[in-house]
Amino acid sequence: MSRTMKAWQYISVAGGIEKNLHINKSAPKPVPTENEILVQVHVMALNPVDYKVTESGVPLRLLGLTFIPGLDFCGQVAEVGKKVDGFSKGEYVFGAKVGSTGKGTLAQYVAVSKDQAVRLPKGVRPEDAATIGIVGLTSFAAVSPHVKSGDKVFINGGSGGTGVYGVQIAKALGCHVTTSCSTPNVELCKSLGADEVIDYKSTDIINALSSKGPLFNLAVDNVGSPSTLYKASSAFIAPGGKFNQVGMASNLSGLAQLGGNMLRPGCLGGGKAKYQMVMGQNSPSSLQTLGEWMREGKVKSVIDSVFAWEDAPKAYEKLKTGRTKGKIIIKVPQDNA
Template sequence: MATMRAWQFTTLNTPFESNLTINTIPKLTAPTQSTSLKTPSILIRIHAASLNPADHKVPLTPLVGRFLTPQPATPGLDYAGIVEAVPDGCPTTLKPGDRVFGRHEWPYQHGALAEYILGQPNGVVKLPDGLSFVQGAALGTAAVSALQPLEMANIKEGGSVLINGGSGGVGSFTVQIAKLLGAAHVTVTCGPANVERVKALGADDVINYREVDVVGVLKANAKDSGRLYDAVIENVGAVDSLYEECHEFVRPGGVFVQVAGTNVFFTAKRLILPGFLGGGKVRYRSYLATNVPEELQRIAEWVNEKKLKVEIDEEFAFEEATKAFAKLRGGRAQGKIVVRAPREGRT
């Protein structure tokens, strides 16, 4: 029987990486109907995978994490590699040998920290020849989670956007894509170590949250210089006062998009009764990434055309995945964390 290696967990203790072990399991095949993915799926030999906070936060979410994914389970949403098999009836134009990158819309039993993955047809696209597998693996969820909230907020030529949390994997893409969509002014919050870095990515104004009160600065700027925003992109998820007082620095009719998770109770209240819970006339939107092949391809072309930079914080060997998770949980990554597949000849 053909086999493959995969990182798996069968327990859900903290820290998350303490549950992970490398196992040798039967190699995945490309069925015409996957019971896990609910659709014919593409067998892909992985060359690189990148980590996202959801990879460890979702499994550890009380109740939800324990019942969402059958175990033993392999974590990981994002990957890049080479198509090995496409079953009959699979809705794709991809063929064996194609270089691809992709993402799962939601964690499921067979994730990206393995030698093979079954890719969802709507979440796998060709990797341009000019991009490496490491770059491709780093796109997926982070880049989609930057583009889609900006589109949800209708950011376009001449717009103004505040990005709360602009230095991580998602934030670094959000800054750049806001400019690519035509934003005239982008304000970003980050720590002192990343101020110059996010300016280099295109931020017009940077607020160091460690040295000042972010909400206080935003309110003062609105009062003193008339700085108002069309939208707020919330990538941190822990600053409730940002929404509660955003009507003072966001234009009436503006949008507050919650990308990073926050307290479920507060989110529910904002969605049901936003006018009574702060924000005034600012519309509240909660965001969950979805697969749109055309958007994945658009992102890849931006990178291929040197319009969008892929920031890699660190690459880890396959056997070092637990170290990669420990770094991700530390919250100080400057860009994406990538785990290479256990194979020679990778690029």
Template sequence: MKAIVQREYGSPDTLRLEDVDRPDAGPGHVLVRVRAASVNAADWHVMRGDPKLARLQLGLRRPKAPVRGRDFAGEVAEVGTGVSHMLPGDEVYGETGMTDGAFAEYVRAPAGQVAPKPDGLTFEEAAALPLAGCTALQALRDVARVQPGQRLLVNGASGGVGTFAVQIGKALGTHVTAVCSTRNLDLMRSLGADAVVDYTTEDALAAGERFDVVLDLVGNRSLRELRGVLTERGTLVLSGGGVFDGGSLIGPMALIVRGGLVGRVVRQRIAPFTATPTAERLTALAQLAESGRVRPVIDRAYSLAEVPIAIRYLETEHASAKVVVTVP
């Protein structure tokens, strides 16, 4: 089969379209014929082996998993032993986890990270959902536990996670303030944001407003600044700042990097987390998509051979929303 392969850490120039062996499903896994995939910040962080500490898990000198890509949508080709809720031919979407491999004609994925493709979405739209959508859902529903009527600030609202966070925040009944650049103001309004702040002309953190939940997807402001716009018992969710795994900051180290510690906060809650797509979250996303409350926004689409171009675009051009890959 054709796949995008990486033999060493580095720039998109290290990626090659090659012929590799097709994987087997294996116990507890499914083999999916990929129809579309999407590009995440995680892909270029892994591609570059950044941060270097992550290489303890990814591979010290070169990637353990040579095929890049995590998000996919397609048709089940094989099911492994122990998998009874999917059959060959089922249209599905999901995420591979740290094994990667979605930039290929076939991908092997854990059954617990695969779910039925949302009705009414194309394969490209479905492939845009898994990691970014699950990150937004986990951040707001599971970590922040947002409630109807609360006020939510999304810093970095026009990115892949941000576009889903704005919509999921509205679906959960919050008042959403979206922070983005000038070119994305209309996009934020079309996604349902109640207020939109253009960070090139005004500072959302200096307006005097207070929020029950702040979701930071950029990592460009200090903990002191972000805490300053929280209510007395508000929650700050950290899912940005240049660390791999869907852009999620990992563990207490993130708080040190950002200039503070949880112990310094008495009533406010600071919550870094690692994005974890699961079948339950994928199913919940599918229901939101099928109801029309969440719609994937696609910036650009590329072919499988153009994956290096797609990753370079996402990494350097500040793409809005999602970048997808079509696999013929």
């Protein structure tokens, strides 16, 4: 087996990673540790975190020298570490390299820990499973532990990557779901099972929610806009309800908003519901549940676009517009099989 592979890499973020990505046709193939598996990637999906960490102003030399972006993947097991059980060479798996920076999935092979991948259920396409990854894990953590059947949930931003899964997870758990999106995405959100959709282009979200009274058991904010949503949440979150923050602007304004939400008490004008920032964590059981729900038809992927391997920079350009419906995926060539 060859010791090299093709991989998209970058060593600078000047002008954005999409301006610096290049294909290395002889990148070193990862060597899995005894607690890892080596996956031959067939499909990978993009996430904003792929570029936000390295474009955040942190000097690249503190993180590494050469970066391969990407966290989400679906592919076949190529090697199994000595201390790894439950995986066989050749079988399909999917998952996400949660918390990883630099040695990503926009490559022909990726080494992942045994808790970052699960088997692909029969009947589920690799293209669909590749979209679960980070957004599926994050949405599952933001919704599943905090609700029971019959609860009312508000998902702010129902047409993006985390929103698409958040709406469907809440419905799969038996909740009544209200979500928000722009006019072109209203029908998409309805098709995901949302019981009510607020079009923020024509309706003030806070007014629409407040007019219902304090009846929501959980609010999940995937976008951080309007910035006063948490502050106003006491008007629409039921006593004992929670407000989970998933997404927010990655700038000083966003940091100030997050700090205010976490530190300003309700008696001084802050929100009164329990507030927390939710991030995806390694969870094989959550991945397995989402994979089974996809097999059963309870959850479906929403793929905005499929890019060829050679067009990876264009895929990141589109991701950065913030106008995608669901996920962007890239098919990875298998000529090094």
